[in-house]
Amino acid sequence: MKKIVSLVLAIAMLLAILPNIAAMAEGEKTTLKVVSWDVYSGSAAWHAAIKDGFEAAYPNVEIEYVDLVSGNEYATVAGVQLAGGDTSDVYFIKEIPQIQQWSDQGFLANLDELVAEVDLSGLMGMENNLRASDGLLYALPFRSDFWVMFYNKDIFNAAGVPYPTNDWTWAEYVEIAEQLTQGEGIDKVYGTYHHTWLSAAVNWAVCDGVYTFGDGNYDPLKYFYEMIQELEDAGACMEYSEIRALGIGYRDMIYGGDTAMLPMGTWLVGGMINEKAAGTFDFDWSFASVPHKDDIAAKSTFGNLTGVSINKNATNPDVAWEFVKWLSGEEGAKAIAAVGTRPAYVSDAVVAAYSSVVGFPTDATALDALLPNMVSIEVPPGAKVPELMTIVNQEHSLIMTDEVTIDEGIASMNERAAEVMAD
Amino acid sequence: MATTVKQIPTYKPGKRQRRNTLIAYSFLAPNLIGFAVITLIPVILSVALAFFNWNGGTLDKISWAGLDNFKLIFDNFSFTKNDLGISLKNTVLYTAVSVPLTIAFSLGFAMVLNRAARAAKTFRMIFFFPYIASIVAICTCWNYILFKYGPVNTFLNYLGLHMTKSWTQSRDFAIWSLIIVNVWRHAGYYMVMYIAGLQNIPKELYEAAIVDGANAWQKFRKITLPMLTPTTFFVSIMLTITCFKVFDIVVLMTEGGPGRATQMLVTYIYELCFTQIKYGVASAVAMVLLAVVVLITIFQFKAEKKWVNYL
Incomplete structure (x- = not known):
């Protein structure tokens, strides 16, 4: 019996060593662990493009993605993993406030010294939006998504309405949305669709480049709450409470041809191209700039940067820096642009790669909309911002379900925010 | 000697x-x-x-x-404005309604299904099913059932009530939709415990009662209920604790909203801990939760002597 046990153990040990021997035979290959979200589902295309592109440029490195939960929970789960002393090399930053939180907590490696030696002109200073409150840089941007307005050309054609232009005001937008709404019940086609997020409803208030959600005053949201209410009352967009109760997804609305227009981030471009190619839908589509308020310039929008950062506990910090440099530079930008994802680094070659993706809208309006006049930051960094956003989101749900009036809701936001700001 | x-x-x-x-x-x-x-x-x-x-x-x-941390959460304590107060109020209301309702339903099902007939076995299985079904699927279904134009509202409108909102999207109804799902989900599970309790009651007691001319209500009131008190005691403690730590149903159905209408102690802890990353404050709220549950359980054990009969 003892002999059998020791034999089994010996074989097990041999088997455990074998892969290492095989790896050694191939020559030293470093595995770079990159933490991200939706690696194999919603964001599969650009993740694959990054992996393929980087491995082609650096044949001795293999990228291994660590796929955490998707959506809003990414920041939470990744933060907990970092707090546990994880040694993965690279963390993608989904939302800017993460940088503040994680650098405060000492999770991220400082990049200032490293950055000094590379040419980041193509980022056009965007990296400065990622600086933490100590003025230091802990992440570089590699994607820059901003909001545009997608539309279904077939619905516009059928209704005989001219396509959106980049200089629409919100008033014109509401008028056209009501005009495009038709049908009843299951066949109903809505003029437009505003998702339940704060960003899809009232974040337009930050497009003036001055106002931010960190200010603690929410009066500027009133204009947009009234606009959404008007659209809902006219039946021109699906009601918030209906979307919430039924768990409707914005992608289903546009893919299914259930809405004529959809204000959404440029991250949807890749999805639209791929889904059309896969046969999910067959209508023609394009996008234009989001409409603007009368008192600000046309082609003003807001957006979010997706960053890449290095874990302070990284196993391979040097390789991680090579990766960050590559990804936020021109080569990485070309790689992700080639699959319809908008990179942060912009140069003629990158723009050419982006807009020449098969299936990318070719009309002049869309190409012009790719170069906004101003891109404000969706939610600014700041120590009190997470708490403020919790409050705004709670009151947002009350206003949107008509549980309180717009004025009551905003008054409550201001009152509760004042308490937070006073602490 | x-x-x-x-x-x-x-x-x-x-x-x-x-x-x-x-x-x-x-x-x-x-x-x-x-x-x-x-x-x-x-x-x-x-x-x-x-x-x-x-x-x-x-x-x-x-x-x-x-x-x-405690000063912070108890600062300006009120049941309408302060986060801790609101979640405490919601959790207590949720528990206080859910526990008796679940006990009533599970006892009712147990009484009806405590027989050997094949149909009874089938129904027991059906009533037990919600407990093993995926909570995500359950909540999705209930969201549809309680939807603005869903079957429940259609029926209530037919009765002449004027229902204009989805239950989960209304401040007044949201917590009730959670209670309904909770009771529906747990009744079958505790029914099994009650059936076990019922089968442990000696038949002689009923026989003696029949000889004395007791009617069905008297038998239930004077024999079944007292003999089931150990089961009821156990069930009430388990249910109270389960209700106090409610999280899944809230996240899946209302996300604590609208506003803070269904914010519970545990969802508040989650919010503090994982969204706002304030581990200390979140732990302080967790201590409040612990204190409340411990107090209630001590009270239940003290009261046990007054109403629970062991053979």
Whole structure:
């Protein structure tokens, strides 16, 4: 019996060593662990493009993605993993406030010294939006998504309405949305669709480049709450409470041809191209700039940067820096642009790669909309911002379900925010 | 008479004894170590954390806070404005309604289905099903059932009530939609316990009652209910604790909204801990939750002597 046990153990040990021997035979290959979200589902295309592109440029490195939960929970789960002393090399930053939180907590490696030696002109200073409150840089941007307005050309054609232009005001937008709404019940086609997020409803208030959600005053949201209410009352967009109760997804609305227009981030471009190619839908589509308020310039929008950062506990910090440099530079930008994802680094070659993706809208309006006049930051960094956003989101749900009036809701936001700001 | 007192061997912890003890501990060790590492130590740490400031990060970022975290959550305490007050009020309302309702339904089902007929077995299975079904699927279905134009509202409108909102999207109804789902989900599970309790009641008691001319209500009131009190006691404690730590249904159906209408203690802890990354404050709220549950359980055990009958 003892002999059998020791034999089994010996074989097990041999088997455990074998892969290492095989790896050694191939020559030293470093595995770079990159933490991200939706690696194999919603964001599969650009993740694959990054992996393929980087491995082609650096044949001795293999990228291994660590796929955490998707959506809003990414920041939470990744933060907990970092707090546990994880040694993965690279963390993608989904939302800017993460940088503040994680650098405060000492999770991220400082990049200032490293950055000094590379040419980041193509980022056009965007990296400065990622600086933490100590003025230091802990992440570089590699994607820059901003909001545009997608539309279904077939619905516009059928209704005989001219396509959106980049200089629409919100008033014109509401008028056209009501005009495009038709049908009843299951066949109903809505003029437009505003998702339940704060960003899809009232974040337009930050497009003036001055106002931010960190200010603690929410009066500027009133204009947009009234606009959404008007659209809902006219039946021109699906009601918030209906979307919430039924768990409707914005992608289903546009893919299914259930809405004529959809204000959404440029991250949807890749999805639209791929889904059309896969046969999910067959209508023609394009996008234009989001409409603007009368008192600000046309082609003003807001957006979010997706960053890449290095874990302070990284196993391979040097390789991680090579990766960050590559990804936020021109080569990485070309790689992700080639699959319809908008990179942060912009140069003629990158723009050419982006807009020449098969299936990318070719009309002049869309190409012009790719170069906004101003891109404000969706939610600014700041120590009190997470708490403020919790409050705004709670009151947002009350206003949107008509549980309180717009004025009551905003008054409550201001009152509760004042308490937070006073602490 | 000379009696020889047989000397009882005195207890001497000899080598053998010690070895036996060690063997016993070694059998317990895997379980105890697991319990200590994944339950006991984290619990103790979270109690301690309530008295520290820690917003995550490396351990050198921890600083002593004393009672500051508690001061913060009890600051301006009110049941309508303060986060802790609102979640405490919601959790207590949710529990106070859910527990008696679940007990009533599970006892009712048990009474009806406590028979050997094949149909009864089938129905028992059907009533038990919600407990093993995926909670995500359950909540999705209930969201549809309680939808603005869903079957429940259609029926209520037919009765002349004017229902214009989805239950989960209304401040007044949202918490009731959670209670309905909770009762529906747990009634079948506790029904099984009640059936076991019912089957343990000696038949002689009923026979004697029949001889004395007792009617069905009297038998239920004077025999069944008193004999079931140990089961009811157990069920009420289990249910109270389950209700106090409600989380899944809230996240899946209302996300604590609209506003803070369905914010519970645990969802508030989650929000503080994982969205705002304030581990110390979140632990302080967790201590409040612990204190409330402990107080209620002590009360239940004290009251036990007054109403629970053991044979």
